[in-house]
Amino acid sequence: MDPLPFHAPSLLPQPSDTALKHHFLGRNLKDVQAPAVVLDAAVVRRNCKLMLDTAKQLDVGFRAHVKTHKTLQLTKLQVGEDSKSVKLIASTVAEIENLLPWLLECKKAGKEVNVIYGLPLSPSSLPRLSTLAHHLGPGTISLFADHPSHIALLNTLPPNTWPGRIPVLIKIDTGYHRAGVSPGQPQLTALAAALAASPRATPAGFYSHMGHSYATSSPQEALRALGQELEGLEAGARAFLASAGAPGADAKKPLLSLGATPTATAAQNLLHDAGGGPASAEYRSLLSRVSREFSVELHAGVYPVLDLQQLATRARPAESLAQPGQSLLSLRDLGLRALVEVVSVYEDREKPEAMIAAGSIALGREPCKSYGGWGVVSGWGWEGEGGNGGVFEAEGERRGWVVGRISQEHGVLVWEGEREGMRELRVGEKLLVWPNHACMCGPGFGWYLVVDSEAEEGPDVVVDVWTRWRGW
Structure with a gap:
């Protein structure tokens, strides 16, 4: 049997699972350096x-x-x-x-x-x-x-x-x-x-x-x-x-x-x-x-x-008609999000804007036919703060924060909709963003931080780390 003289695992070794888990396990997402990519197991x-x-x-x-x-x-x-x-x-x-x-x-x-x-x-x-x-x-x-x-x-x-x-x-x-x-x-x-x-x-x-x-x-x-x-x-x-x-x-x-x-x-x-x-x-x-x-x-x-x-x-409805309560295709079924950090805010622009330290390398650059942005900010972490101020939904209320412009390492969040009741962003705040295309959001990262919304630890605590393969 031939050896494997030229193969990805030897040329592109993975980071140490032990070291990654030692660093991340048990940490709240709000305490993790951004950008990162998060999976909900x-x-x-x-x-x-x-x-x-x-x-x-x-x-x-x-x-x-x-x-x-x-x-x-x-x-x-x-x-x-x-x-x-x-x-x-x-x-x-x-x-x-x-x-x-x-x-x-x-x-x-x-x-x-x-x-x-x-x-x-x-x-x-x-x-x-x-x-x-x-x-x-x-x-x-x-x-x-x-x-x-x-x-x-x-x-x-x-x-x-x-x-x-x-x-x-x-x-x-x-x-x-x-x-x-x-x-x-x-x-x-x-x-x-x-x-x-x-x-x-x-x-x-x-x-x-x-x-x-x-x-x-x-x-x-x-x-x-x-x-x-x-x-x-x-x-x-x-x-x-x-x-x-x-x-x-x-x-x-x-x-x-x-x-x-x-x-x-x-x-x-x-x-x-x-x-x-x-x-x-x-x-x-x-x-x-x-x-x-x-x-x-x-x-x-x-x-x-x-x-x-x-x-x-819209290949399936949001919920099964035969089994009410079973989600099929809604925001609840999106299992990958990008953790990003706000690095500046611009309240005086024509539309309120903020900058995140995550651009095309972190989020991808593929468009979505239902809206003009590059990602949608979820309402994660906004509970108990007078509501989330609206989460942008292309098929529903088109009001909320979206990633409106991107370059290599910069992302510009843009508020869509009326300003009244807008959820203000703060420098240093962590956000979770749903990307347009998950396949192009992962390649910028060496591993996924895994949370489990059904686990005792709750949906914000890292319970595992999965390394991502590299190479061709």
């Missing part, structure tokens, strides 16, 4: 369980993407403690390398392990991926292909560089136009011919990412996008199989893996009467029909923590 557990329960009740598979958080602890919550299989997607080789010790433990416990490297294959990634495949065994590392040259590249691998035949998923473009090949295109036919003739690679299924589902604005639209993706992926699979030759009678059902957080979580509408309306039965019927010939799985990444972009999709 209770919210994360609830979101992960809801997704796993949904897949189980719909009788479909689920594959968790680890790119949002890049931590072992949250990966385990995504998979579920009782799961007999570990199905993951990673956007970097470094993510798989950091997961390797735990994946080996899972295999030793008899669990099925499969991790997809989530970009079309590149020559420079192959040596590290093949080493991982050697450590984990045949069939554990799957690759994407959407061009015949990817198969040609695999055919050039020297013997014994990859255990067994290399599983390849065909990336189908269902309208997002990022990666993937569209059904009916000559490139798909050529890819099918290349894979059929390959001595090294074997088809492992079909995959699509419905990234444009972020544009949805209602449960009905999100369900419609889910149906369109399923139909588009099925069409791509059928076109490929028609070119390559249908699998034999003894072959497993071909895999269809579809999703993005808006569409994958929109599947919850089928179980919670959550705004899907009469069309819910239509989509249940579609799913049932496709499942007779294909093995269907959902995949998603940001759903454990969610963010303001996800709220803007």
Whole structure:
């Protein structure tokens, strides 16, 4: 078995867990130096369980993407403690390398392990991926292909560089136009011919990412996008199989893996009467029909923590109609916040403003379609001070503090709405901000401070620290 001479854990070592916990455990967030990124473990557990329960009740598979958080602890919550299989997607080789010790433990416990490297294959990634495949065994590392040259590249691998035949998923473009090949295109036919003739690679299924589902604005639209993706992926699979030759009678059902957080979580509408309306039965019927010939799985990444972009999709209503009181998509379901500190205030500007020592590196720079800012200040810490003065809600009262402008290390908070009753900010005050896009809020930090709103310590006390993987 090849060693791991070049891999992220050795080149980019993690900070000491012992030192981090010694410094942070038991501290109140108001006593922690900002900026920092904070996870609420209770919210994360609830979101992960809801997704796993949904897949189980719909009788479909689920594959968790680890790119949002890049931590072992949250990966385990995504998979579920009782799961007999570990199905993951990673956007970097470094993510798989950091997961390797735990994946080996899972295999030793008899669990099925499969991790997809989530970009079309590149020559420079192959040596590290093949080493991982050697450590984990045949069939554990799957690759994407959407061009015949990817198969040609695999055919050039020297013997014994990859255990067994290399599983390849065909990336189908269902309208997002990022990666993937569209059904009916000559490139798909050529890819099918290349894979059929390959001595090294074997088809492992079909995959699509419905990234444009972020544009949805209602449960009905999100369900419609889910149906369109399923139909588009099925069409791509059928076109490929028609070119390559249908699998034999003894072959497993071909895999269809579809999703993005808006569409994958929109599947919850089928179980919670959550705004899907009469069309819910239509989509249940579609799913049932496709499942007779294909093995269907959902995949998603940001759903454990969610963010303001996800709220803007309105892919589910705030609360389940079938189970009143069960939150589905509201501010209560956002599990990641940025801890920031006010460093100056400007009451005399046209709109009241304040500065925080956190800009694009801490918060990200991705917009949100529902409002013009870069984050929303929560009401955390304002209880007992005459009310929070209003928390800005894009779908409700558009009154409160938002991150209105950002540069590298500077963020400018802007008060939106009437000044009357405004909650004044003070220099040195700590605030928690919901970011637009959680995936882009984490990379500026080496670890997450974990609180637990259901724990005895209360929602403001650090109960754990999760280190975040680095590298590519």
